[in-house]
Amino acid sequence: MAQMPINLAPRPSTGEPLEPAQIEKLILLGQEAKKFAYCPYSNFPVGAALLTLDGKIFSGCNIENASYPLGTCAERTAIQKAISEGYKEFRAIAITSNMKNDFIAPCGACRQVMREFGKHWYVYMTKEDGTYDVRTVHELLPASFGPDDLHKTK
Ligand code: THU
Numbered sequence: 198m199a200q201m202p203i204n205l206a207p208r209p210s211t212g213e214p215l216e217p218a219q220i221e222k223l224i225l226l227g228q229e230a231k232k233f234a235y236c237p238y239s240n241f242p243v244g245a246a247l248l249t250l251d252g253k254i255f256s257g258c259n260i261e262n263a264s265y266p267l268g269t270c271a272e273r274t275a276i277q278k279a280i281s282e283g284y285k286e287f288r289a290i291a292i293t294s295n296m297k298n299d300f301i302a303p304c305g306a307c308r309q310v311m312r313e314f315g316k317h318w319y320v321y322m323t324k325e326d327g328t329y330d331v332r333t334v335h336e337l338l339p340a341s342f343g344p345d346d347l348h349k350t351k
């Protein structure tokens with residue numbers, strides 16, 4: 198069962214937190230996606246489920262490669278699936294792994310890719326049993342560089 202989020206109050210410019218049932222569904226879909234992880238090198242399966250602003254969910258898993266640096270994280274698989282189907286406004290992403298005692302946290306590269314699509318959406322970082330810690334993208338990547346910065350040189 199999912200725990201209550203630690204940060205329930207909406208922050209300025211932050212989307213509404215999800216309802217408990219939505220959180221549970223997102224985590225379950227992330228856990229389902231983890232079953233498809235292709236991770237023969239790390240043996241560390243990860244799944245993600247990404248909720249768009251208009252209620253669509255895209256899932257993803259990590260996809261490794263014999264040429265190691267070409268591997269892709271579950272979060273970026275889900276984001277790439279959403280973008281490539283025309284969705285680029287996100288409410289939340291749930292990340293799942295087989296870690297029993299620790300919440301799975303997104304890597305730095307994934308945080309930057311999340312930030313490309315807004316700072317004020319939610320990242321649910323879970324343990325294997327579905328309990329979670331939740332932060333906004335901004336909390337995970339403060340003082341970030343983003344699309345708007347490219348227009349600030351004049
Ligand atoms: N991985 C993810 O897919 N997401 C994370 O949040 C952390 C790490 C993957 C990358 C690699 O395939 C494996 O986990 C071990 O790092």
